[in-house]
Amino acid sequence: MTPVTAEPTQRGTPSVLELPGASERLRSRLADGLTAVNALITARVDHDDPFIAEAGSHLTAAGGKRFRPLLTLLAAELGAGIDERVVAAAAGVELTHLASLYHDDVMDEADVRRGAPSANAAYGNSTAILVGDLLFGTASDIVADLGPEAVKIQAQTFVRLCSGQIRDDRPCPAGTDPVDYYLGVLADKTGVLIATAARYGAMFSGCDAATVETMRDFGERLGVAFQLADDLIDIESEADETGKTPGTDLREGKRTLPVLYVLGSPDPADARLRDLLTGDLTDDARLDEALRLLRVHPAMDRAREHTYAVAREAQDVLATLPDSDARDALHALATGVVTRVG
Template identity: 35%
Template sequence: MGNVVSLQKPPESEAGIERLVGLVSGDMARVNEMILSRTGSDVQLIPEVAAHLIESGGKRLRPMLTLAGAQMFGYDGSRHIKLAASVEFMHTATLLHDDVVDESDMRRGKAAARMVWGNEASVLVGDFLLGQAFKMMVEVGSLPALDVLSDAAAVIAEGEVMQLVTAQNTTTNEDEYLAVIRAKTAALFAAACEVGAIVADRSADERGALRSYGTNLGLAFQLVDDALDYSGAQANLGKRVGDDFRDGKITLPVLLAYRRGDDDERAFWKRCLNDRQSSEADLDRAIALMATHRALDDTIARARHYGAMARDALEIFPKSDYRQALTDVVDFCVSRTY
């Protein structure tokens, strides 16, 4: 395994998501019941594959954001439960599809569903979950919420295609990469937050603020993921250090190290990523080059920048336990090691 880099954490690294979990725990139990009921099918393979991923220990951050987005305004109905379950189903479907596209062997420390049941089953069960998500959205009866979530689904798919275009291409620039993660990751965070405000019948300004919060939180979340892949904390994610490197993925740490390197270093990155000719020794060198050019530190710095923007988006709301919980989530995402 390559030499790993220990990422320095900011002072707020003690913050977690405990406050958010506590605030939405009652509604989250209802969401979990909804998730289990909507994965039922007479086709036995469907609940088996869905349960494999749904029960594998994910934090379910996105549906919690939907619940908090409604509860912070005092919403006391039940429509946010189905919307939160829809968000989680969209996320789970994306993971099933991603693992097939990326040919991933592991997901959250367990064998990826495609390794157990095959690519075809993973894709089709992902499609089933998307269908269930949209069915619940329709049942909620909110056209604005349906518009936001359906738009997010289309944007996520666009992001997947954009990633295929930029895959193993070291000429990708930072703006192009940010466009990919804005679509693939940030779009669902943004939608998850905004539909909470929609179901609570809040103003366009409040909806926009939560959408901005979610977008910037998602960007920060993904950038930290990029850095973690080359750090010693990666084992806690259920993945080996350097899986992105082995897969030839172009992430921000790679782009920064490539741009800042000399001709010999750029030839190295092209051989390993463009041509997919790499070894474990090459991973050692890749991590060393990232350290030389501060690629990981600067990736985390960019994540902190988007995290600050997410915090600022919350400033229009009065101080409350919910606002503080959403602020804690930013700190957690930026400083997390898992």
């Protein structure tokens, strides 16, 4: 199996259904499983109140690759395969993710999500927050039917997810390495839910404890790589590739990995870029200059190599699993996550 070395070439978050590691039979099973997941999400998000139903399905209707539930379904192929419990777990994970997006957009004051108006732009901050809470509750309701262990995992996942978001919104504490701090934030705010997606798939398909732990470990590393790739995309992409405005993280003052590398550079030639990155980037001209300088800075290559290294670590975790179509697809998924361009 080929390790991660390629330059970004794939547009959009990769779907397992598009990866070369998935056989036609595997693709067919995953497609059927995803249809069942989407049907369950649609049914559970529906509401007697038409407004609540509309607001709750706002992001669902906007599309998305269903990356997390697909990972749950794929992990289940390491065991007995996809059944109603796996489908329910996948739907619970996706609804948790969707709920977090409602809250993220309020925190970020976002106007666009998936190429459409964000929920806060469409309905206001208060409604967006409450709908996010409603979706969290719906996800918990689904997971509760899967037993106490699943509920415990969901609760622990939610705690880490929120902790990561809180720490992401705070400056790095004095005396702490900013890169280590940031990678820890990513493990919590993104890695943990992707880890739970993979863990649930193995768990509810009857895999042994060692395989369940392998998938949890794989998923967390994959999640960190996923978010690191998003950080690069925010700097490198054009708006028509992602449906989001390039430089959004910079405008909000977020210190992603390339930014941290620049700020840690003692090179006098970086003085102007450091000044921009530590100043007000709500001004379009300053933001455009910062993007222009950052895109050609060696910090981008350094951050990209770190991103690929994390993906390779995720792939290495899979070495303990027996050969199978599912393992090959998981390996390819790690490559696809970090070589996408939008």
